[in-house]
Amino acid sequence: MTAPLAFGGASVDGGLYTWVTDLAHSTPHAVDAVVSGWSDYGLALFAVLMIAAWWRARGEGGVRMARVLASPVIVVVAYAANSVLKSVVDEQRPCRTLHTVTVEACPALGDWSFPSNHAVIAAAAAVTLLLADRRIGLIAVAAAVLMGASRVWIGVHYPHDVAVGLAVGATLALLLTPLATRAAPQVDRLRSTRLRPLVSTQ
Numbered sequence: 001m002t003a004p005l006a007f008g009g010a011s012v013d014g015g016l017y018t019w020v021t022d023l024a025h026s027t028p029h030a031v032d033a034v035v036s037g038w039s040d041y042g043l044a045l046f047a048v049l050m051i052a053a054w055w056r057a058r059g060e061g062g063v064r065m066a067r068v069l070a071s072p073v074i075v076v077v078a079y080a081a082n083s084v085l086k087s088v089v090d091e092q093r094p095c096r097t098l099h100t101v102t103v104e105a106c107p108a109l110g111d112w113s114f115p116s117n118h119a120v121i122a123a124a125a126a127v128t129l130l131l132a133d134r135r136i137g138l139i140a141v142a143a144a145v146l147m148g149a150s151r152v153w154i155g156v157h158y159p160h161d162v163a164v165g166l167a168v169g170a171t172l173a174l175l176l177t178p179l180a181t182r183a184a185p186q187v188d189r190l191r192s193t194r195l196r197p198l199v200s201t202q
Contacts, residue, residue: 009091009114009158014098021100021155032103032154039104039150042143043118046075046125049140053133063181067132070180071125078124078172079117082165086112095155102155116157119165120172122147127173144169 010017024032050071057065091114095106122144130137148162157165 009094009160010097013159014094017094017152017158018098018100020152020159021095021102024103024153024155025101035150035153036103038146039118039154039156042147042150043121045143046122046129046140047072049129049136049143050125053129053136056133056136064132066180066182067128067177070177071128071132074128074173074176074180075121075124077176078120078169081172082115082117082120082168085115085168086117089114091158091161093156094158094161100155104154104156107156113157114161115165115168116148116151116161117165118151119144119148119157119162120169123166123169124173125169127170128177131173131177 024035050068053068053071054065057068089112091112092109093107093111093113094100095102096109122140126137126140126144129140144166148166151157151162152159
């Protein structure tokens with residue numbers, strides 16, 4: 001079996017990455033702490049937004065509810081697909097290749113960089129939510145962009161890792177959400193079962 005070829009991301013936007021990490025290094029610690037906290041734990045916000053979208057969808061039709069219920073499944077599928085892509089590309093983390101001073105400790109060897117899992121998860125969640133509930137989705141889209149930017153700021157990803165991760169997550173969500181819509185009749189049938197409180201306010 002042929003081993004995957006390692007991808008040297010420094011030649012793509014290593015200079016931009018270094019500029020960002022140097023800026024982060026000269027920024028007050030309180031700012032870095034906030035960005036780092038968001039980068040590490042901000043994905044929880046998307047789970048909260050999914051719950052909020054589910055709550056709002058209970059008073060709507062089956063199509064909207066089907067999309068909301070499918071959103072965590074689509075996120076898991078996007079994460080799994082991206083994990084396979086990461087293992088094929090084999091891009092080393094920029095903090096190991098360029099040896100820059102970073103806000104957070106550099107991930108271990110073998111913890112590949114391209115594309116960013118955080119960006120994929122955030123984008124997939126944001127797009128599924130946008131297609132299900134525009135108001136909540138717009139919040140999620142802004143949060144996804146901030147999540148991607150934070151991954152570069154703390155030094156664990158190149159900008160292209162994040163950009164491609166956002167594109168991968170968004171694309172998979174756009175492709176998979178229409179499939180979820182097909183389940184709308186099944187969701188509507190749940191309204192006449194004991195599970196009615198989960199899908200309806202009636």
